[in-house]
Amino acid sequence: MLTRMDGAREDEVSGETRMARKGSRPVAWWLIGCGAMVFIMVVLGGLTRLTHSGLSMVEWQPLRLLPPLGPEEWEAAFARYRATPEFRLVNSDMDLEGFKGIFWLEFIHRLWGRAIGLAFFVPLVVFAWRGMLAPGLAGKLLAIFALGGLQGLLGWVMVKSGLVDRPDVSHFRLAAHLMTAFLILGAIEWVALDLLIPRRAAQPSRAVSTVLVLTFLTATWGALVAGLDAGLVYGTFPLMNGRLFPDDGADILNAHGAVQFTHRMLAMATLAAATWAWVKGRGATLAALAGLAWVQAALGVATLLLGVPVALASAHQAGAVALFALAVLALRLEVSLRGDRRSSAAVPSSPERRGPP
């Protein structure tokens, strides 16, 4: 029998759940805003790398928000840069004005990271305080926030690898930094979509899951290509300087040609999988996914043939993030659509819907 206290508790619980449900749209849109900020962050990071600005700030001060103020602070920052291998081996003729030019992009990249941290954490606390987060959601959001913190640290660990004796960051650390950004974006998007589209108990589609995994792998090897500057060798397509295979060995993690070749092969597999997913499933989202995969591959080929110009290489990087985000959306829609189909097949139709015998 239900006691009065049980009833009160039930009222309280259902009140909380109602509040959380009512709050799910604003929470979802806030998350989509944060996802857009992460997207911009990746583009800024790519531009920082492509303009060789990434090693200009030789200290990590996560709580400092201001750039150098006044000539003395600029001189001090420039003096620290002059002690790095990049200055000594690549930019020894750079003056203070030139230094400021490469400093700003890295500074904005780091500042934007902090802005994302704030834009994520402050509303998270407010939503939690107002009881607008469904049970379990706060934990997921905190995990994403922790991943964001780890990403900042990873960025610094990457920069540090370029301050020791060679003026280049480790390509593995660069790949880890980029792919953590993909994971953060994917997680934010998945949680936001969960709040907007009711999930059904359905297996995700194998074709779209394959596109998602292949896009992630292709982007990982793309980051290795970028980290090794391997887009500047074997600048022909489809052959590798007239050969079917690169002639610098089979080390697909370190040899420039082999790394670029692996990126190409994964890209072709992604293209095939996205086209196949569309042929099998049709629909606007899968058509967009296949279309974007072709555009992305074309951008990659153009980036390679034209010797990695900044604008194209940046568009190619942004295209990779967009393709990944679209694959996450397609997968999430598949989960609910397939569930819809399955549940409508399982639920016996009502006498009215069944129509006359």
Ligand code: HEM
């Ligand atoms: C589904 C297809 C593809 C995806 C998802 C993809 C993804 C990526 C990513 C994420 C990067 C790293 C960008 C950065 O960190 O700045 C990259 C770099 C690169 N990709 Fe692709 N890529 C694809 C297809 C291709 C193709 C077909 C080619 C050419 C054959 C290509 C050539 C390159 C080159 C040359 C770079 C290095 C650019 C640089 O140094 O900034 N990509 N790719």
